[in-house]
Amino acid sequence: MKKLISILTFGLISFLHAEDPLQFRNDSLAVKNDISFSHLSVFLEGGEIYPMGDLMDAVESSLYGGIGVRYTYWENVDGIVMFQYTYIKPKTDIYYDGVYQFMGRVGADWKWPLIHPVVLGAGFTCSWTRADAEQFYYEKRGGTLTDNETEFGWYARISLPVFKYKKFSAGFHVLWEQLWTLPKRSNMLYAGITLERSLW
Amino acid sequence: MNSFVKKIVSVLAVATCSTFASVDAEMEGMEVVSRDDGTFLIGSPTFYFDRALGAGGIHSESELWTPRKLRYRLLFNRMSVLPSWDPIETPSMWMKTGNELGDLIYQDFITDKDDRPVNRTPILELGVRTPLFHGFWGTFRLFQDDHYTFRSAYTYRNNWVDDKFAFFGENLPMFSSAYGGFGFTNDFINASVLAGMEYIWIFTESSRWFPVRYKPRIETRAEVGNFSATLVYENAEYQNKRKKESGERLEVNGSIVYDCCKNHEQNIMQLSTGLMFRVVDDEGDVYTGLKSNRVVWPFLEMHSRPMNRLKFDVTFGINNRDWLVQDSVEYGIPIFNKMNITLGAKNIAGTRLNPIADTYEYFDGDTISLTAKGHMNLLQGFVRIDDTLSNFLGFGIRGSFWAEQGAETFETKEFVKDGIYTLRHGNVARINSWIKGVTGEFRLNLWYKELLKFTALAGFERIDGDEKRFEVNPSEFFVAFNADWLIKKSFRISHSLRYRSDAEWNLRSVDPLVVKGDWYWDATFEQRFPKYGISLAGTIIQALGKEVVETPNGEYSRVRFFCTAKKAF
Numbered sequence: 026m027k028k029l030i031s032i033l034t035f036g037l038i039s040f041l042h043a044e045d046p047l048q049f050r051n052d053s054l055a056v057k058n059d060i061s062f063s064h065l066s067v068f069l070e071g072g073e074i075y076p077m078g079d080l081m082d083a084v085e086s087s088l089y090g091g092i093g094v095r096y097t098y099w100e101n102v103d104g105i106v107m108f109q110y111t112y113i114k115p116k117t118d119i120y121y122d123g124v125y126q127f128m129g130r131v132g133a134d135w136k137w138p139l140i141h142p143v144v145l146g147a148g149f150t151c152s153w154t155r156a157d158a159e160q161f162y163y164e165k166r167g168g169t170l171t172d173n174e175t176e177f178g179w180y181a182r183i184s185l186p187v188f189k190y191k192k193f194s195a196g197f198h199v200l201w202e203q204l205w206t207l208p209k210r211s212n213m214l215y216a217g218i219t220l221e222r223s224l225w
Numbered sequence: 226m227n228s229f230v231k232k233i234v235s236v237l238a239v240a241t242c243s244t245f246a247s248v249d250a251e252m253e254g255m256e257v258v259s260r261d262d263g264t265f266l267i268g269s270p271t272f273y274f275d276r277a278l279g280a281g282g283i284h285s286e287s288e289l290w291t292p293r294k295l296r297y298r299l300l301f302n303r304m305s306v307l308p309s310w311d312p313i314e315t316p317s318m319w320m321k322t323g324n325e326l327g328d329l330i331y332q333d334f335i336t337d338k339d340d341r342p343v344n345r346t347p348i349l350e351l352g353v354r355t356p357l358f359h360g361f362w363g364t365f366r367l368f369q370d371d372h373y374t375f376r377s378a379y380t381y382r383n384n385w386v387d388d389k390f391a392f393f394g395e396n397l398p399m400f401s402s403a404y405g406g407f408g409f410t411n412d413f414i415n416a417s418v419l420a421g422m423e424y425i426w427i428f429t430e431s432s433r434w435f436p437v438r439y440k441p442r443i444e445t446r447a448e449v450g451n452f453s454a455t456l457v458y459e460n461a462e463y464q465n466k467r468k469k470e471s472g473e474r475l476e477v478n479g480s481i482v483y484d485c486c487k488n489h490e491q492n493i494m495q496l497s498t499g500l501m502f503r504v505v506d507d508e509g510d511v512y513t514g515l516k517s518n519r520v521v522w523p524f525l526e527m528h529s530r531p532m533n534r535l536k537f538d539v540t541f542g543i544n545n546r547d548w549l550v551q552d553s554v555e556y557g558i559p560i561f562n563k564m565n566i567t568l569g570a571k572n573i574a575g576t577r578l579n580p581i582a583d584t585y586e587y588f589d590g591d592t593i594s595l596t597a598k599g600h601m602n603l604l605q606g607f608v609r610i611d612d613t614l615s616n617f618l619g620f621g622i623r624g625s626f627w628a629e630q631g632a633e634t635f636e637t638k639e640f641v642k643d644g645i646y647t648l649r650h651g652n653v654a655r656i657n658s659w660i661k662g663v664t665g666e667f668r669l670n671l672w673y674k675e676l677l678k679f680t681a682l683a684g685f686e687r688i689d690g691d692e693k694r695f696e697v698n699p700s701e702f703f704v705a706f707n708a709d710w711l712i713k714k715s716f717r718i719s720h721s722l723r724y725r726s727d728a729e730w731n732l733r734s735v736d737p738l739v740v741k742g743d744w745y746w747d748a749t750f751e752q753r754f755p756k757y758g759i760s761l762a763g764t765i766i767q768a769l770g771k772e773v774v775e776t777p778n779g780e781y782s783r784v785r786f787f788c789t790a791k792k793a794f
Binding site: 045046047049050052054055056058059061062076079080082083084098099104113115116117119124131133149151152154164165166167168169170174175176177204205206207208209211 | 314315317323324326327328329330331332333334335336338340341342344345347713714715750752753754755756757758760761763784786788791793
């Protein structure tokens with residue numbers, strides 16, 4: 026009880042005195058139990074993006090490629106950071122050929138112990154877009170993309186790293202992404218292959 | 226620990242749990258966006274109405290001067306945390322970026338121009354605080370909040386300024402600030418000098434937004450022994466491109482406080498005394514004025530605990546123009562083993578809620594007086610019951626009755642239209658009849674080790690008085706459910722689901738502006754890396770609720786998402 030009271034009292038004091046948001050680094054037990062980055066690997070991946078819902082009338086399927094880092098977070102959970110690139114071509118009558126799109130994602134992967142080697146992941150995503158256009162016609166359809174446009178969203182992903190050889194692994198992945206756009210949300214499905222190398 | 230102290234600590238424990246979930250604020254000072262335990266209406270980062278249910282009176286907290294706000298920013302007649310010049314104390318580097326949700330991206334290919342949603346806008350913050358080097362440290366911070374900027378008011382504001390009026394982008398954000406400097410900290414001294422530049426849109430009693438560029442702003446702070454001092458130099462530039470007006474205000478302000486009993490919390494009495502001052506020199510077209518171009522505000526603060534169960538707090542300030550007294554008394558009565566009843570009373574009386582603010586606003590040939598004759602008097606009595614029922618469950622109840630006479634308000638003489646805005650002529654005035662209020666709040670806490678802290682809150686308030694003369698009729702009730710999860714000491718989820726009832730602005734438009742009640746949901750997801758002192762967080766704010774304008778001439782409060790990365794050195 027005393028311990029609880031101490032924690033709660035400390036909590037109140039912290040609240041009243043603008044708590045240090047990085048205070049957790051001084052928690053010796055948390056530091057001791059922190060196994061993050063005990064393993065780290067890098068990966069390359071590529072595949073195809075399929076628009077879903079309304080977007081099927083807006084853009085064509087496109088190829089994408091990217092790099093990523095996977096690191097230990099908890100015993101059965103990895104943290105994951107991805108950077109990807111694609112070139113999206115419009116399906117409607119737009120006055121430019123396409124749009125450059127960079128994606129950054131931060132999330133976590135859970136290695137499902139029941140069905141090996143299924144890995145389930147989820148996280149947040151951010152897409153930065155810019156039209157491949159030299160002229161700026163804001164009023165025309167697609168005009169907003171001639172300036173930089175950014176939108177956040179979330180993703181869910183299933184990975185199957187079925188091939189393993191020493192420090193290398195390879196497999197398939199499928200990712201569903203929803204960007205929080207308006208007037209409607211934008212959904213896309215990614216399917217591709219991953220080649221991963223463990224660094225430590 | 227004797228039993229009474231135990232009870233006090235238990236009450237503190239319950240109070241700790243009762244604080245709102247730790248959803249990250251998009252900027253330091255914007256915590257109010259994620260609060261609904263009262264009336265919190267946001268018009269922009271630089272103007273909001275913030276009144277906790279049960280606070281008593283009809284004013285918002287930011288309208289009231291207190292010694293705690295000596296280092297807050299004075300934005301017209303309000304004390305604001307934002308834009309904060311409090312140096313971040315943890316040696317670290319940090320970055321934050323986000324956006325209001327709802328850009329078009331590829332929806333633009335299938336959306337008619339007329340159906341396009343209004344542009345959504347970002348936030349940005351970058352900063353660093355170095356580790357100590359022989360006691361010396363340096364810091365730099367760049368931050369701007371482009372949210373609440375993109376109604377058609379963009380065109381209106383664009384007519385005021387002759388440049389993009391921000392460090393980044395062309396959204397004309399309500400503030401954009403950058404400063405850097407260095408400091409020295411050891412066991413006896415904590416001193417710093419910061420210098421920077423700032424763009425701010427100020428909201429006034431006439432309901433105008435006007436731009437102020439601080440170029441430069443220099444702030445020095447020092448804490449030596451029992452003394453604490455602040456000295457600020459500001460060169461504020463004013464402009465109205467449309468009317469070809471320009472002006473300049475040189476201002477020096479600051480404070481000095483002597484705390485006779487610092488670090489002696491066990492003393493029966495703690496006393497501190499201080500002085501706050503502002504001196505201005507206006508030239509050209511400046512849209513506000515300070516009587517005699519200066520204000521000096523001496524004050525005294527006293528905390529007294531003559532008995533373990535009895536506590537007095539008094540703050541008193543006076544000068545040649547105003548006086549302001551704020552005092553409270555609390556008496557704790559232990560009932561059962563873990564239950565404590567507190568009886569208390571609070572009083573605020575004075576000629577002006579914020580005696581250091583400007584005294585005039587100049588508006589289209591009219592001079593709006595920001596002071597009113599007479600004084601206000603707010604009395605509140607309350608009873609609070611806190612009970613830690615077990616080591617995982619607690620509850621609290623608070624009931625109060627308050628009465629206020631002479632409440633500050635605005636006497637509108639005339640409304641005028643200016644583009645999409647409705648502006649007003651008139652003067653600050655008083656409601657000389659009594660306003661009475663009764664409040665009730667209930668709190669339930671549930672916690673399990675470090676894993677979970679859950680709070681359910683509910684409150685209601687009934688106010689009787691000359692309501693049509695209130696600037697804001699506060700919300701009458703709210704409910705809130707807040708939870709902080711900390712999984713394996715390294716993954717935090719904080720979220721908050723809330724409802725508040727309607728609130729109403731009465732005096733800033735011909736017809737009252739009703740801000741409809743709604744549900745809101747905010748959440749933060751944070752990955753922590755204790756060994757490396759790293760934090761990665763994503764936060765969603767204002768989800769669920771309908772996007773509305775919450776203040777007259779304010780901007781839409783939109784759903785937004787932002788992510789933050791921090792690394793301690």
